[in-house]
Amino acid sequence: MLEMKNTPFLFPFQLVKLCIGMIDAGKAYNTANKQFVNGIRELAQQSTKDEVIEVGNSILFDQAQRSIKCQLQTFVKEDLRKFKEAKKQFDKVSEEKEAALIKNAQAPRNKQHEVEEATNSLIATRKFFRHIVLDYVLQMLSFMYAHLTFFHQGYDLFSELQPLMKLLVGQLDQLVVDGAKEKRDMEQKHSTIQQKDFSNDDTKLEYNVDADNGIAMEGYLFKRASNAFKTWNRRWFSIQNNQLVYQKKFKDNPTVVVEDLRLCTVKHCEDIERRFCFEVVSPTKSCMMQADSEKLRQAWIKAVQNSIATAFRDDAEKLEKRRSTSTGSLDSGGEPKEKTLKGESALQRVLAIGGNTTCCDCGQPDPRWASINLGITLCIQCSGIHRSLGVHFSKVRSLTLDTWEPELLKLMCELGNGVINHIYEARREELGARKPHPGDPRHEIEAYIRAKYVERRFVRRPSDEELKMKVVNLSTRVKRLSNGNSEILSPRPPQPNPKARPKSAAPKPTASLCKEMVVFCEPKEYSPGLQLFWASCSCSLPDMAEALAHGAEVNWINTEDDKRTPLIMAVHGGSLVTCEFLLQNGANVNQMDTNGRGPLHHATILGHTGQVCLFLKRGANQNAADIDDQTPLTIAVEAANADIVTLLRLAKMNEEMREAEGPYNPSGDETYQDIFQDFTQMASHDPEKLNRFQTYDSQKQ
Template sequence: MRPVIEFRECLKDSPYFRASLEDAENDIELLEVRLEKLVKLCSSMIETGKAFHTASNGFVGGVRDLGQYFKDDDLASEDAKVAKSLTRFADAMTEVMKYFSMLMDQANRSVCKNINNFIKQDIRKVKEAKKYFEKISDEMDNALIKNSNALRSKPQECEDATNGLIAMSSAFAHNSLDYVYQINVLRLKKRFDVLETMLSFMNAQNTYFHQGHDLFIDLDPYVKNVRDQVEELSRKATVEKKEMEERHDLVREQTFKITKKMQSVKVTKKRWLRKRASKDFGKVADKRLSMDTIYALNDEFNDATTFFKQDTRYELASSAPFQPEDSDKKMEGYLFKRTTNAFKSWVRRWFAIQDNQLVYRKRSKDSQTIMEEDLRLCTVKPVYEIDRRFCFEVVSPARNHILQADSEHLCQKWISAIQAGVSKAYSSESNQTDEKNENYGTSGGGGNVPDNVGGNSNSNSPSTQNSKQQSKSQLRMNQLLSIPGNDRCCDCNSPDPRWASINLGITLCIECSGIHRSFGVHMSKVRSIMLDAWEPELLKVMAELGNDVVNRTYESTVDESIAPHATPDCTRGIREAWIRSKYIQKAFVSKLPGFKDNSSEKIQSWSVRKRTKRSPGRSLIKDDNLSTTQPSEKLENSSDLMKAVLSVSTATSKDNGNGHRNSEVLVFGSDVELPEVNPSKFLDLDLDSSEDSSTETEDTEDAKSTTSWEDMSKLDPNMLLYKAAQARNLPVMVEALAHGGNSNWINEEDEGKTPLMKSVETGSLAACEFLLLNGAKLDRRDQKGRTPLHHATIHGYTGQVCQFLKRGADRHAKDNEGKDAETIAIEATNADIVTLLRLARLNEEMSTDGMCDEMYNDVFRDFSNMASHNPEKLKRK
């Protein structure tokens, strides 16, 4: 037991008093530390108890849910149902958790609060008394020193010192007594306070266990009854098990049937593997195939049969409609936003897509700001023209907003989320019959677009701008839907599609576009026809292709045993299986003719038909003057004519320089009709503008109408893509990519050029854009160290230079001679290209100035429009 400090010692202020006082103070410090530790441990116990209580409640809820599953299942009688028993057990556990919650509450009140009060009140009083004591002790020492320093020669000073010492001694004595009093009171109080606190907690423990004991005493008869029922059920199960042993013959019979069926599946699989190997590799699936190829074909077969089985099970098991994911969930997160002030600074804000609006807020404020009030008037696209990475732009009739994500994955996720929000807003509005909507449909297919969205008189965009934007969108839709097959969805044949896959060149309905978007932008880049902004180059690609052209490749050999064909009213599972089989697995793409195929034994060489420039003033349909085919090989009507992308023709008057005269050759794209597009609908767009194609006429010689003739041993998807790029023949390029062609393949026999470099030489914006959309890289170099930007500059193609700079081409790249694109343009005195390259350099040097970005975008937009609409104006060097 700690000693009590005598009050008389306070008046003496002896060393013994000071030592006793120091011991008491150390004892109080130790007591405070121990009590604080106990409070922390008790708080930790309570928090853990709360977590246990939450988890236990979750478990009880699971037991109740399980009881709902067994609500009609009896144990042995009507009075002992499984659901009833589980509910009774759950009620008992709920009562136990209530008792436990009361225990935790009592622990908090009796331990944490009481001891905290003891620390904050009693111990705090002692500490405050200590401060006063130390202060008065210092003043007492000073008074003693002052009294001792007083001189006899100064009586007044001596008297003042003596009076001050007397007053300070009295004050010191009173404060010392008060301090010791507080210490002694704390010493007495700490004993019964601590014991009282723990006694209260132990009483709570006693109550908790007594309540639990009483509960289970009352529950014990019911538990025994259930136990008897379970034992009876176990005996019945044993009896039934013995009875079922006599039925094993049925099981063996069923096993025999399954074994026989699996053997037939193995035979079918073997035939399928041989067929696919022959189709893709031009040889029989035997030992000549590598193990990697066999494994790949095996995985393809397993994937195809898995999708088919899943769809079949879905159709047979349930007629319930597909339940999509929760569409009410909003996309939200932090993005950098470029401000509209003079400095064009970037700020970080919390963005969210909710209620068909794009909103943001600051981190420190609760109020949110509406960036775009109606997503139906917005489009979104990635931004490559600025130095910052991971940027995308939200475009509205009133203004544009440039935002930046933290990674490429998040950037694509935000783009997809905004596109989905636009699609949701547009589709929900199109299903309403509100008088504020205006029908813009035409005989070729139309859609509902809001005229004055929301009826808000304080709209940020004037009505004239809205009308202009909608008029342009409607004109673009009419142009795209006039391409053969584009008036219906490419995958499910649904009428009036409103979406497009720009890298595939097809139009889609909203359901199929969602499937395409889920596969990622590396497989399909989806855009809205009405809501997104379209560059002229994209319209060129779409005009060169279309649903009919693309389906001739991807639906050449449809086999519905792999995946049933999607329809406008089919389920999402069927739709996804069909699209996956069509574009990812490419299960319906016909094989390339092999060198040793029986069907092509007489064919010795192949080539690709060149596509010449088509001006809007003449028909896009051109007779095939390339070769004369056998009468039996001619297609009977236009619908049959759209079924093949390649054909075999007899070259009776050609000499390719290699001695192949009067022999059968393979010409890709020779019998394929171009899309039946009404030229009047594309008056503002040169459909295949090439800055060098004006030198080619329709009456060119046959030798100039195709690429060079190649031996059949060189026919593979990569070489076919390379030759199609040289011929600027987009349908054949689709065919090559469908067979696995690599858009970045290097032709070592032609100075190490890639298909993009070869398409640059033709001057075709559409061919270049198609390759860029399908993964072609701008940083690839040929054997001379030249990039596609070098080739475009050397040939003086301003349109391609503008196209590549917009895509972020490296203008600093130098070839093996140490020349960059600007040096080559200066030597060639090409003012337009020099202007573009120097403007790009200026934009890099002044990237922090927003005005430079605006000027850069405006100039490049003008050059893009000129290259698309009036390419002859750029044909100067």
């Protein structure tokens, strides 16, 4: 019994004793091994010329090399080969998944069986792809394990690396444990993949305007080519630096689709065969794209809208900062601040006109573009269509990004969408034509706009009696205005200058030259050109727009009235906006009448400084002389109009500077531009300040 009780206690002591002996033997082995290696090294150094020693040394190193080489060959031929095969299979399945994505995107919405087939194929491919991904990761871990095993076996050859070997053994053991755990996790994920629904396996996209790399959003989209075949290509798109760009490959330079997102709008597209499509529209082009799902389409549309809003907010902050800096010293006075507010209210002033809060052609709310020769507001898509018509039909300008001259703002306020649609859509309902809506396809809106402005299909042509009544009413209005206010057509006559050289056959410009116009004679024929003629003098922009819509030639010549043009009549009407409207619609600023006088001559005779400034900016020939050999400058000097003389001399000096400096200064002197800008502002906001005739006698006194 005593032996049985004491027997279990003998084994631990024996095991400890054996362990101590093993450790001592190991130490002795390591010591002997080190001494042996050092002895060989010393012997090799002392007997470098001994052939026997060299042969023995070679044999020893050959054995060591074989030990390492054998393990290395096993590593390369087996472990590395398995890893390469796993990678090859992963790449193959990745291509199959890409093909399934493309097939799913190409499935037409009206063929349900093809949609279901493509969807099922995509789901099966995704599941198989996930299996391969897990196997690929597991093989990679096995590769790493084999790699560590190889080095472990290599380090076994060097006993002096025992501390490191212990560390590696610990890491290897931990790796084995982790590998077993990862394997169990992979098996669990495999079973989860079998049960998971991959019909909505979408990539998560988030818009981040403050991203470090400047890319607010990026991801794959299908893009429809602009060629005749309209092919679809899968590209990597990104929103960066307020631009929409894409890359064919990762290392390719980005291709810019939209230069400035502020000029764009984005909308859904449901009128094409493909699903999940949306369109980014700019004034010059449109880009059709397709996402992989409805969720991704909404994410991209929201990202583009956020980019547009962010760009406008940044511009507004910069503009406000610039204005506060430039006007900080003037805030104490009321006048500079008032002028700044006038400049800021350009958009509000235009949108305040009836009908201007929606697009003139499709009804899209909150328009940000305008046609300055028609006087209407447009959405971004319709503005792009108007640009494609050509500037002889429509001149497009941004209400938020471009600079607006005062006369252009007044022109927009004189007309508006309501007035123009009343003219250009007069017969639309009668003809049964449907007006487009904001969500309609682009080609339908473009066809409507061409029919409206190019073909003028919906314009109501007046009868001969209606046209006659219109012309008589306009001429009567001109006579009533001229009789009620003599300054409209009969300015104060310029006084003769005693220092000027007398001309025997050169009558001075007098008020009689203007009073002759109010005599209305029965014309031989009533035409839209005659309506434009009298409407220009009566300063009625709606009647002028109606005459142009009826086919009136903007440079129509009245052969029964000294070959005067509508622009010359607009000068006598005294309206700067009327002249601007005719010039925007292609009026010739150098068209002469029978007496050789152009619009600049008449504006100088009448003392209309604002019109003189306008004509000079539009390239009027100030050196042209009439039949009395008088140029606008000589007329202004004789009339002692200091403002017009200053403008004409400045224009002459600027022209000479431009010719002298050639292509290096095509715009001329900046001071000249500033002075003309000041005169334009004064002519629009404070015209009474320019109505001052300085005669020679008053100067003498």
